[in-house]
Amino acid sequence: MRITQATTTAARPTAHGRRASSAMRTLFAAGGLAVVLGVVLSGVGGSYALWNDSAVVDAGSISTGTPGLEAQWAAGHDDALWQNLLPEESRRQPFTLTNTGDVPMALSASAVAAPGFEVRILGSSCPTSALATSALNGTPTVLLAAAFDTEPVTIAPGAALSGCLEVHVAADAMPASESTFSITIDGRQTT
Numbered sequence: 001m002r003i004t005q006a007t008t009t010a011a012r013p014t015a016h017g018r019r020a021s022s023a024m025r026t027l028f029a030a031g032g033l034a035v036v037l038g039v040v041l042s043g044v045g046g047s048y049a050l051w052n053d054s055a056v057v058d059a060g061s062i063s064t065g066t067p068g069l070e071a072q073w074a075a076g077h078d079d080a081l082w083q084n085l086l087p088e089e090s091r092r093q094p095f096t097l098t099n100t101g102d103v104p105m106a107l108s109a110s111a112v113a114a115p116g117f118e119v120r121i122l123g124s125s126c127p128t129s130a131l132a133t134s135a136l137n138g139t140p141t142v143l144l145a146a147a148f149d150t151e152p153v154t155i156a157p158g159a160a161l162s163g164c165l166e167v168h169v170a171a172d173a174m175p176a177s178e179s180t181f182s183i184t185i186d187g188r189q190t191t
Contacts, residue, residue, distance in 0.1 A: 065103030065157075069187045072096050074162075082167055090168040092126045097163055097185065099155040105187030106152040107143035107161075111136035113181035116173030119165070121183065123153030126164035135168070140186060154190055 074094035081091050099105055111119035118135035123143045133144060142152040143163075155161050167181065 063103075063191070065189065066101045067103055067105055067187055067189055068100035069105065069107075069155075069185065070098045070100050071185060072098075085167070085169045087169050087171045087173050090130045090166050092131070092164050092166045094126045095163050095165060096160055097155060098160045099157050099187070101187075102157045103189045104154055104156050104191075106154050106190045107185060107187055108140040108152065109136055109143050109183060109185045110138055110140045111181055111183045112138055113167075114177065114179035116170045116177055117179040117181065118168040118170060119181050119183065120168065121166070121185075122164040123161060124164065125162045126166075130168065131164065131166045136183070140184070143185065155187070 072095060074096060077093060081093055085091060097107070107123060109121045111121070113119050120131040120133045120135055121143060122131050122133055123145045134141070144151075145153050153161065165183065
């Protein structure tokens with residue numbers, strides 16, 4: 001049996017190797033300096049923009065007030081109106097909104113009802129036919145005075161507004177199904 005021993009020796013770095021090593025050290029030092037400089041300057045705050053500009057702005061005005069909105073069913077309201085509806089049937093009930101605050105308000109509405117039931121609202125008196133507005137869902141929708149209006153109904157301080165609420169049973173509603181619904185009418189201050 002023969003055992004041989006091998007020895008290895010490290011090669012001496014060439015001039016090119018020494019230059020590459022020196023370049024790497026310089027690169028790491030520059031990177032470290034950039035990190036330290038970034039950390040130091042981030043604590044100072046402010047903006048380091050190369051150019052900056054300023055402009056004079058005319059004074060504006062801010063007005064505040066107290067909002068207030070009160071809702072009441074019209075005379076003769078009866079919850080029985082909403083009972084025993086058949087598929088594709090609708091019932092409407094008038095109501096009155098009064099702005100009890102001291103600022104004008106643009107109105108929006110949202111409603112939650114069970115599947116198969118649709119709730120619609122109009123910011124004007126009830127028509128004799130079904131409301132042509134979209135059914136409300138949980139997302140606030142601008143309250144309109146007519147189905148094709150694009151501007152929200154605005155109610156002045158101290159003013160009253162007639163509205164109409166409609167509950168519609170969809171054609172695919174389950175027989176003998178029941179639903180409770182809730183309506184939220186919201187007023188946002190306008191100028």
